[in-house]
Amino acid sequence: MARANSQTIIRAFEPSDVPALTQLLNLPGVIAGTLQQPFRSFAERAKRAEYFCPQVNIVAELEGVLLGHACLNVASDISCRHSGTVDVAVRDDHWRMGIGSKLVRTLLDQADNSIGLRRVELTV
Numbered sequence: 001m002a003r004a005n006s007q008t009i010i011r012a013f014e015p016s017d018v019p020a021l022t023q024l025l026n027l028p029g030v031i032a033g034t035l036q037q038p039f040r041s042f043a044e045r046a047k048r049a050e051y052f053c054p055q056v057n058i059v060a061e062l063e064g065v066l067l068g069h070a071c072l073n074v075a076s077d078i079s080c081r082h083s084g085t086v087d088v089a090v091r092d093d094h095w096r097m098g099i100g101s102k103l104v105r106t107l108l109d110q111a112d113n114s115i116g117l118r119r120v121e122l123t124v
């Protein structure tokens with residue numbers, strides 16, 4: 001099985017990533033595997049990105065190509081602030097290469113060492 005290339009970088013999501021994220025989230029495998037609404041336009045994604053504020057929002061990139069996206073959302077309810085949810089999406093043609101694992105490890109490190117969460121739920 002192929003692994004995430006050592007040159008695959010994990011970095012913060014930037015507003016300029018919205019076109020590539022739109023393309024990624026409109027892929028058939030991503031649509032089938034998530035609760036995302038299919039066929040959202042760039043304009044819809046750009047508008048949503050303005051108000052989308054997860055605690056940690058990252059992407060996996062290789063040679064300028066967005067391969068995956070993941071985010072960590074901390075619960076807003078005061079009784080659940082010890083917990084968060086993780087959402088992950090990886091390009092259909094890059095499944096089983098370790099990209100999702102690399103994204104999740106990065107988010108869990110942040111949850112444990114920066115935010116201090118005790119519980120994390122994963123949506124893939």
